[in-house]
Amino acid sequence: MNTIKNVIRSGLYGTTLGAAAILLAACAADTVKDPGVAKARAELTDLQSDPRLAGRAPIAIHDADTAVRDAELPQTDPVVETHLVYIAERRVQIARALAQTKYDEDQRKSLSEQNGQIQLDARTNEADAAKQRADAEKLKNDNLQAQLAALQAKKTDRGMVLTLGDVLFSTGRSDLKPGSVENLDRLVTFLGQAPDRTVRIEGHTDNRGGQDMNQALSQRRADSVSLYLTGRGIASNRVTSVGEGYNSPVADNNTDAGRQANRRVEVIIQDPPA
């Protein structure tokens, strides 16, 4: 090898071009590999073996491969070597950036699909929730209707009317008899569950005694029922109490049974405003 080199060298020593001499001197030098070549090759291999990226920039990866191959060729001139490594490193970086860009662009479709799915799910959830609310509302209404039925309330134009007989009160008195409030407690429960309902409480008497006395007694009895309701947590602005005296009989005041029927408290459960 050295002999050959010497032959070449001796054959060319006579040339006048300085550049040629430099070139030859370079030829004579040992080839040294820039460590950047191995690094560029490793990065390219890394890119080529990344399943997300390898197929996404075929031209740029091909160019990078060519550049790395060029840099891998034995070079005698370190300046050329450095230059080729410089190019190779950047071609690999370019290929990675372009592949990653393409990957991001491809991801966009799935991100948009996700967005659509999220919105769809949201609508579905909303519909489900609305149905649940409707079901719950219906159940509650059914429940309230059942409670009204239990109160034996009658449906009238004024709303549901619950008639409490004179058993609530002793004759001539307006305080509620103990143990006679079972129906009132049911009413409290009902009103607690139907916060949009209001009640009008009307006291009624038979025609024995004067009008003023009966008017006052019926008012006190209505007030007494009202007080019972508010005392159990029903807001006072939902309850009005009125004394009607003997002006609205429901039966004949000439018989005991008729008079008993006329002594009553009516609770009118008013429909919620539409």
Added chain:
Amino acid sequence: MKTARRSSPILIAAGALALAACATVPLPPNDAFQAADIAISNAENDHAADYAPLEMRTAHEKISAARADAMQTDEVQVAQARPLADEARVEADLASAKAHLGKAEAVNQELQKNNSTLNQEIQRGSGG
């Protein structure tokens, strides 16, 4: 060693070719200059300076240096013009690639942000 010896005629031929190339004053590498100019111009259109300022500066510096070298009388310096122009070109290509990537990532981040905002809103909505 034996392999090297067998390839010796090729070595001689290569040496002769190199000498022939060196014997004339090289022309300015206008094709390389043009390629670099196009790459830099493309990168500028991509607003690459916003995403890869260092690469853009290097590209400009290298193409300027390449042109300056081409004007020299010293052949060694003139010979550096082409590799410098090639480096300017690859640097500009890299700047462009980084700009494309930066923009793509920004869009995806925005989409992801939208999705997670939407998710949060939905969770808040169904909670209430």
